[in-house]
Amino acid sequence: MDYWLQEATRIRRELHQIPELGFEERETQAYILKDLKALGCFEISVIADTGVKAVWRHPGGGRRTIGFRSDIDALPLTEETGLPFASRHPGRMHACGHDGNMTSLLLFARWIQKNEEKINCNIVLLFQPAEESVGGAVRMIREGALENPRPDEIYAMHLVPVIDEGKLGVRAGATQASVSDFDITVTGVGAHAGMPYKGVDAMLAAATLVTQLPSVITKSVDPVEAAVLAVGTLHAGTKRNVIADKAVLECTLRTYSETVYKTVHQRIRGLLQGLEAAYGVKTDLTEHFYCPEVYNDPGVVERLLPLLEEGVRIEQEPSMGGDDMAEMFRVVPGALIRVGCRSEAKGYTKVLHTTEFNFDEAMLLPVVKIYAKLAMRG
Template structure:
């Protein structure tokens, strides 16, 4: 999408664009992984104090929060931005590439923080005409999970009590000038699984004396592909992926054990429970056939993200007016996002903001060393966020 045809940005936010980009680039150069965001926290606290917000304070060990208090009574709206980076070595070649070896903002959280800071600056300057209050939450440890719950435990939903929770995720897959937004389940619940298969080791030249854990694991992986295709109704969506297998010591030794790790992604507890049950049943059958045993452990780190239908209907109407009806994608993802914890506690909406621009060679992938975004998307994010916040403050 040509820059000239992008949606308009009000002068007050356009005036913040240079600082918005500068914030993003500074944060991109200094990424920190989950629960290690100490320098990031210090930077955010300093910037929030410079902007002049109230109640600027650390939360959730390495996060930050602040409040814009409006000029008259009204509801409180929460805007959340995640702040952690990934253990990914950057290979973008950007002049502001990561200075922390092996760590990169490869999912756009630097952009989320920069948009939130610009939004805070706009809201603080406009506070006398705004009703209610805006609670800004800079959440640590989204990638590791647990950060959202820690923020809530530190009281960000109270004093003042939050009525609506909002946020966005930058997207390297969606074209600039478009968004992805839909009511109901929008991100999946991630369930990590670990399977250990135990057989009997031995010499590779005498396989009849052993129970080969590698062979059992291979059959198990193949059989587990039927959990979704043959155990779930076609109307349900789910994923089961085995992403890692470890077994054996060397080529002439039959492995006594094999460890497989993977993920189950679902939009409902009932489907997750069915998939775990079927996984156990399949593993029991495969292992019994070969004379092996197994253990299965699983952990769901956050619930599915469910956009409130009433709140999302309002955001969709605003999106039609701003981006245009033909620039709205309504496709849920099997990715996970612990903004879901906020949306369990309060009605709200979370959406993808497009930042891909193939015409300019900006076409990266999330969680990839070459992840890049079109920075022209950032003022659009701040503008649309301002429109959403104004709408819900006026309700």
């Protein structure tokens, strides 16, 4: 087996077995630190508690700097792949391919160590925690991930099982949606179901809200704009004969426009005021997480495209998935490369965030090749 594929397979499968949630990535961090230290050519530091920053400085100094980022956290899912290298952490799984993202960056670190004389820039490698949860990118930035040295441009990759393996998708402009995760709490008054007039039914008000929320998009957003508003869960009630005194809706909003984001939230608050007047309930909207849309800098994409081989590059359609890499792109121009990993023939067809997601490690090697080309170009 080719050295690079052998290493890709080993590293990915070792990382796949130790998935951890955001800001809990202790074992993952220890693996990354040990791997990078063994190479002996990086300035390595712990950042954002469970993150890692590794810097390779060009001996000539004064060069451009290119950053590369991988997310490192997993999802709270119980793996059902049946793989011999399945998760060893119950209720945790790398179901979004972050084990592949990390592997690509660790392989690139090996390439750097073996090819230092070919590199024409400073390089910053960032292993970021908590992409799937509370937005570790903001903390990475706050603690100096993008300083000393400051990247002139930055790149990231993500596996995508809706693109055929061997294809790399990239586009200029908005490529992934902004994400607003929020809860709506509806508070009423509990009562016996036989005497509903003595209570205020929070569940009924919440059910009405579930049916009304879609109208916020259809009536407030220009049809040519893209926006999705979803109610993922509704929790209410304790017994069949008790009027619910509280209901909680867990929601998410995705859009490519900050203007649309603000408009939708304003309309939702207006809808909640009407619900209070109509049903006699009290409501509260709490936003738990927000990150802007992922915006690939057109200039960065223009410089990247010539490095992608014909037959490999495709124009990737925008996705409603989010990624807090967007926060880094607000500080440093960059591009997110989407890496195809779908193969009907090999049975790699499961979508991200599912308990059976899997991919062929060979799909990571074209990413390392692109990263190497960027380092040599400088």
